[in-house]
Amino acid sequence: MSFSKTARILLLSLVIMALVACSSDTTKQEEGKENEGETVTGGELRVAYSAQPPSLDPHVSAAIITAEVMGHVFETLLTTDSEYNIKPMLAESYEQSEDGKTITFHLREGVLFHNGEEMKAEDVVASMNRWKDGPGGRGQFENSTFEAEDDYTVVLKMDQPLSTALNSISQGSSSFAAIMPKESIENADETSVKEEDLIGTGPFTLEEWKQDQHIHLTKFSDYTGLEDEADGLYGKKEALVDDIYFEIVTDSSTRVAGIVSGEYDIAHEIPYDNADQLENDPNVENQIIPGAGTLIMFTNKKVGPFADVKAREALSTLINIDEMMTAAFSDPKYYTLNHNMMMPHQEEQWYSDIGKDKYNLNDPEKAKQLFEEAGYNGEEITIMTSRDYEFMYNAAVVLQAELEAIGVKVKLDVYDWATLLDNMTDETAYDINMVWIGYKPEPTSHHFLNTQISGWTESDELTELMEKFRTQPTLEDAKPVYDELQAWFWDYLPAAKIGDYNRVDATRTSVENYQYSDRMILWNVTNNK
Structure with a gap:
């Protein structure tokens, strides 16, 4: 280890110890308060994120930060639970033909986009035909098309069986198959959907992207989700906070100091040298994410x-x-x-x-x-x-x-x-x-x-x-x-x-139900501070 790295770690350790000492009047779980009353909803989450996304368009960006942010805005026809079983999401059901060349998706009715319009087959067809030609589908869906059979039925027609088709459509990390309005696709330029057209069906809407500063999401009050128990990326999604701010904080020492001081509620990618030190802070919990x-x-x-x-x-x-x-x-x-x-x-x-x-x-x-x-x-x-x-x-x-x-x-x-x-x-x-x-x-x-x-x-x-x-x-x-x-x-x-x-994120103890399944999950999360 170089002297500069050693000195930097030592300085950061002293900062952490000082901040922890200042907050020692509270405990990791204040006696008798954890179970008092009902779950607090509303408020905001401030997430200190380590990197800036190259784009917020999930069809074109392979960066995980795009999925971690916009996975709260957009949804897919299919998704996966925590065991990576494929489950319907915007599709109510689906079936594959015996020869493997056709997959029929029956859409859920009454699903609203953030602009108030109902999702229909034409939106799904436009979205999926764009997605399949991008990084998420390229090399797999050549000579394949998504077609609308009626307002709530979409058919994927392939010239040969594709063993990876369902996995590619359901995966929720890089370049995922986000569904957006047909008009968003039609208005897109050669490189990206316009920021104002990044309209999904998810529990949060994109409010603002200030380059190098933050990405602001707000609760979508008319969200129409599933009622099944939340499991991985599948199931019930509730926006239990009103606002999420993904603060772009590329300096790791600033993220660590901010989670200790309470400036941030969640800190992405804690340096491994500091993870053990944070375990001694009564107001911070390390979130170990295996296989990250x-x-x-x-x-x-x-x-x-x-x-x-x-x-x-x-x-x-x-x-x-x-x-x-x-x-x-x-x-x-x-x-x-x-x-x-x-x-x-x-x-x-x-x-x-x-x-x-x-x-x-x-x-x-x-x-x-x-x-x-x-x-x-x-x-x-x-x-x-x-x-x-x-x-x-x-x-x-x-x-x-x-x-x-x-x-x-x-x-x-x-x-x-x-x-x-x-x-x-x-x-x-x-x-x-x-x-x-x-x-x-x-x-x-x-x-x-x-x-x-x-x-x-x-x-x-x-x-x-x-x-x-x-x-x-x-x-x-x-x-x-x-x-x-x-x-x-x-x-x-x-x-x-x-x-x-494994990745180490850190949360304040006021944050409850933080989950990770291929990406950060902030629906069903409360911030009781």
Whole structure:
């Protein structure tokens, strides 16, 4: 750990201790008050969020912050419960034809958009046909169309079975299939739906987005939701606060100090070095979110050294994953070493031993030899990362030192999160992109299988495997193809997986029923302060 990092942590620790001491007249749960009276509703939630979204349009943005904010504004035809079972949401029911080529959605009647208009099939058709051509559906729904059969029936017609169709439509994280009015789609430009047209059916409406300051959501009083018990992203959703402010607070020490002082009700992405200290604050609760993401390195396979698979193999061979994960996440209780493309909590469905013998080799001499075989000749390698997610930066610093130790010249470029996301499609911006990715419901939805945003992956074998996987009638039928995808991953090395991690958010004890299921859930949450 560098002196500057040590000093920063020490200073922040002193601030936290001082603030905790000032608030010691209260306890984590004040005696006798927790169960007095009824649940307090109304008021506001102030969320200190670590990054700025590149866009609030969920059809085009793959950033999780877009889903975490706009998942309160928009809803989908289908969704998932906490066990990732697919459930109807805006669809009342659905059925799939025996040949797997047609899915019919029967819409709920009386569902209102925030503009007061009822959701009809024409809105769903416009939304889904736009979504399928964006990041969330691209590569899956070619030659497929959503059509209106009547006002409350929508039919998805495909030219072949698609094993991933229901999972893609129901997933609620990056680039989700949000339903909005037909007019919003018609008024959209080539890049995004206009801010004033970001109109959904969810329990909150978009009030205002002040760039670099906050995103303000307000309660939708005419919300027409489900009555089933809340479970993951499914079930009953009540807006129990009137306003939610997502405050853009990229400095982690400011988020920590703000949650301790009470300026913020929720703090996103608490630094792991500070999580244990916050446990001693009687007015703050740490929220440990298992399987929140994967720390990974995308390599530029279009230009530069890593266009050669030998250089990618060198990188994978070099890295000391234990050292990198400790620098990023502080303690093994916050991370898991895992060679699989999929996360540990998905092992029952998706697991393979393939690649285990190539993971976490930590062999600098072999890596140096592989770089030489790749023709590396002392050119500068650029690592791109962001301090908006401190763990990414900490891991990048370790990687820089490991590369320099074997004679590789390295430059570390640090950007805000929104700029980094923009740079992911710029072939001149990076050689290595130290980044994180969120949960994916099935293997082919991973970013590193995308030909552009993960560093221009180009592989005929991958194209064939993706088609083989996706044209199975169901995901159960597609399971045997996972071993083949895993083998391809470790041969081609589209990315270097480091490990999976848990996230730590923090809430004031006045905040009740904070939940997380692929994204932050703020419906059914009260703030009793």
